[in-house]
Amino acid sequence: MKKTNEYQKSYLTVTPNSGHRIGHKLDDLITGFILAEWYGLNYLHSPLPDKMWEDFFGFGEGETSFYKDFRKDLPIISCTPYLGVRYISPRFRFLFKHIEYLDYRIRYILKKIPVKKISEWREPDFWEGSPFSYFKEIFERNSEREVIFCFQRGKRVMLYQIYEWGQQGKVDSDLYLRVIEKLRTKYFSQEHPKKFSYFDTSVISVAVHIRRDDASVENQRFLPISYYKKLLSNLSKILADKPHEFHVYSSGLDREMEEIQKELNPVSSQLRYHPNESAMEAIHHMAIADILVVGNSSFSHWPGFLSSGIKLYHPHFHMFNLDENEWVEVKEDSSFNESHFISLLSSSQKGIDFSDTHAKLQAQ
Structure with a gap:
């Protein structure tokens, strides 16, 4: 060179x-x-x-x-x-x-x-x-x-x-x-009127992006709702004894938004939905969340790169082999390296103690 x-x-x-x-x-x-x-x-x-x-x-x-x-x-x-x-x-x-x-x-x-x-x-x-x-x-x-x-x-x-x-x-x-x-x-x-936060800083904020509108199996931008259900269920178990909130971001038809809520509601009582929210507000909140579940879309890829938090992603297109100090790979069955995820969250700005959870995982 x-x-x-x-x-x-x-x-x-x-x-x-x-x-x-x-x-x-x-x-x-x-x-x-x-x-x-x-x-x-x-x-x-x-x-x-x-x-x-x-x-x-x-x-x-x-x-x-x-x-x-x-x-x-x-x-x-x-x-x-x-x-x-x-x-x-x-x-x-x-x-x-x-x-x-x-x-x-x-x-x-x-x-x-x-x-x-x-x-x-x-x-x-x-x-x-x-x-x-x-x-x-x-x-x-x-x-x-x-x-x-x-x-x-x-x-x-x-x-x-x-x-x-x-x-x-x-x-x-x-x-x-x-x-x-x-x-x-x-x-x-850069200050901007859309850069504010409605997150509760006393809890772990988990932003979730679900691409719908133009997403399809053919264009490889579609992840089934079953993927998100299992992934959020896994996260709920890990965060069970820690205060947390899931913030779900998606855009599309009303029936698509209703279907997402219907499918995800049984997973957790800590779900907050932001259907068709302003693009800038959604991007900013994904960027400042403690944890971001990335969808198959640049709309959440970029908040992921802006974010210093933990990002969970399913490898696709140009999103693979990312920095393991911040990114956690999620498989098609929604499983991921939970020990690695917990270690990242423990060393994050929140500094949360997951020693009990980690011990349980080790015992499994």
Whole structure:
């Protein structure tokens, strides 16, 4: 890996993918934080389309923004899924604004072509993050140039990747934590009217996200209610002699919300429901909960990364092999390493004594 000081004169920005939900756009922005930190580049902020979300997450504060005429003397290295890596000289800077649209059109056309080999041509698996070799080649090839690197249309690197690469010695082992700390500092340093708490601080708060609305088995965003019933039942047993509350967050049709309540009510008397709650309020409360049960959705992935609490997650998409100091893997049958979970909760800010519970588990 090149030394970071070789790149210090160059810049990097990532354009949030248009036409997608806030979770996808956050995946893009965090790519900018990661790559700038990884290679010691000057970060240029490309804002989210909706300033409301910019203000909520604290993005752009104290950062230089990227705009079409920024450093017109520098070439742009444009990286997209279908057009690939393109060198745009200052003379042809005007072409840059068309890159995203052209890449979108190519993808649209390829998906319409029925011939199997053609439809699979350059079909990149970029949503879950590009491989280490992809970034290594791009940056090392341009290490002697002063340029602006720009990643667009969902070309990204994910947090799970840099955590894994750090474990493997491919990147600095603390890169993941540096990026996470930057993300958390931005979020919690920014005041916002939606950042308040209705949690009872005298009890353990457990936030639970259940994705419904567009979730389906086909798109792999659906977790059956049976998964949540068993998981909450397991948590109820562990927390039985500790004051606690479950806060359930979900959005969808009224009948879907009613079905969730009907199924979960027998599990615990400590359930609090927040159907179709304001997105910002839900995200913030998931981020500040002592425990977060993550759904198959970026809507709760991101509160999980913002949170310093304990997160329980079912591996899927780009959510696997996460930092075991904060994340607990839950299997399909809703089981998880209860001893590990208890040890994390005992050492958390609440500092709760679970010695009796731990002894019972050891005896089983």
